[in-house]
Amino acid sequence: MAMAMLQRRANVRLPPEVNRVLYIRNLPYKITAEEMYDIFGKYGAIRQIRVGNTAETRGTAFVVYEDIFDAKNACDHLSGFNVCNRYLVVLYYQSNKAFKRVDVDKKLEEIDKLKTQFNLNDDTKK
Structure with a gap:
């Protein structure tokens, strides 16, 4: 039976x-890792959970x-799941999007440095 399932x-x-x-969004701010294990552990063995704290x-x-x-099963079943009157948004992590965000932040920092270097500000009046 198990062999047939593996095949x-x-x-x-x-x-x-x-x-x-x-990647899970729209979680209640007070949720703990233990509560996350209770919710997501029903769909398979979990290696790690990281809850945002900043x-x-x-x-x-x-x-x-x-x-x-197991990840696919959890994503399919828990997307839209209601936790403390909040509907979860469950997505697959995409590293290319995460790195693009870092690149955008770096470019914004460079722009701010150039603005201060050349004494430019955003307070231009039209």
Whole structure:
């Protein structure tokens, strides 16, 4: 029985964006990692959970599953799940988007440096 299930999983082709890391948004700010394990652990073995704790990352978390099929199952079932009157947004982590965000932040810092260097400000009146 277990061997047949493994063979079925081996034959399944998943979309390229599917991976073991889920990015969760719209979490209650007071949620704990233990509560996250209770919710997401029902779908498979979890390697790691990181809950955001800074002003920018509150309400978000990363959940890393041991198996990609468990991550897909959790994403399919928990997207839109209601937790404390908040509907979860469950997405697959995309590293290229994360790095693009870092690049944008660096470019904004460079622009600010150039503005101060050349004594330019945004207070131009029209």
